[in-house]
Amino acid sequence: MREDSGTAQDRRSELRADCGQCFGLCCVALPFTRSTDFAIDKAAGKPCPNLEADSRCAIHTQLRQKGFTGCTVYDCFGAGQKVSQVTFGGQDWHSGSRERARQMFDVFPVVRRLHELLWYLNEALTLPAARPVHADVRRALDKTERLTRQTPEELGELDVDAHRQEINVLLLQTSELVRAGAGRGKKKDRRGADLMGARLKGADLRGASLRGAYLIAADLTGADLRGADLIGADLRDTDLTDADLTGAFFLTQPQLNAARGSAGTRLPESVTRPGRWVDQR
Structure with a gap:
């Protein structure tokens, strides 16, 4: 991509x-x-x-x-x-x-x-x-x-x-x-959605629009976020453990720093894995 x-x-x-x-x-x-x-x-x-x-x-x-x-x-x-x-x-x-x-x-x-x-x-x-x-x-x-x-x-x-x-x-x-080129099927539009604390473990969010979505403390463990638009999404305390964000775009380092994740979280090249993720349990 x-x-x-x-x-x-x-x-x-x-x-x-x-x-x-x-x-x-x-x-x-x-x-x-x-x-x-x-x-x-x-x-x-x-x-x-x-x-x-x-x-x-x-x-x-x-x-x-x-x-x-x-x-x-x-x-x-x-x-x-x-x-x-x-x-x-x-x-x-x-x-x-x-x-x-x-x-x-x-x-x-x-x-x-x-x-x-x-x-x-x-x-x-x-x-x-x-x-x-x-x-x-x-x-x-x-x-x-x-x-x-x-x-x-x-x-x-x-x-x-x-x-x-x-x-x-x-x-x-x-x-x-x-x-339009990410994954198959209809792309989910979650722009500005209130997903605070949502249970989205393993969710298929390929190519989804999560622009400005409130994902505070949401569980996105193992979720597929390939090709998702994350501009302005609130990722404070969002659990991205083992999630796949390969090809996710408009994701910034501050957003990632505010989230939780693991060594198994797959990230786009534009951001770096927070050091504390490796030790998080």
Whole structure:
């Protein structure tokens, strides 16, 4: 199902977080609330107490044990280093004015959303079945990349929702083309479905649309998800033990990090197996 597209793969590698080139923006710009995901409350724009002066996390290797599971499933898609090194030219929020710091914190989530769209668009170019829309996808990708390189002022005024709707038309077309060739029979449409806690052990979900589906704590042990569209699916605590996600597309690392799985879970090449899966029982 995948196309060996070196260009797309190379561009997608730039959408992986490089914390060493970032000023800890996710640890400052974003708010979080005391819950099962976070041990404390933190307001947007306030540094996490675990953030050290060199922008490193003091409890990085103990996040789950310390009650910061939410941090382990978050991914900025490379927006952190883009904002830090490109948008603001390597000038951090520590040493500048309050206005610059505020701008950085406002711009970061905007660029993060754009980078997530870039991830999907790059993936679409690796899918041979989507060739009929590849030219449009390339144009959308180039436009989105240009948007990420705007000034802080321009990014602050950008209507990301409107741009996302424009991109979503292409992603839906891509999904329909790819799923049409996945498996046999009528493809299941579970877009936005409430499948929280659903018992789907061994289910045949080949070529299914699970766009935006709520699969929180669902049992997908041994399920066949080959060629399924997983864009926006909520996989928090979803059991993917021994499931087959070969050829599943629009699946991101944050989604996978939030799920449970095993060494026997088969995954697409675009994501990596969370290390904790091997030891999970």
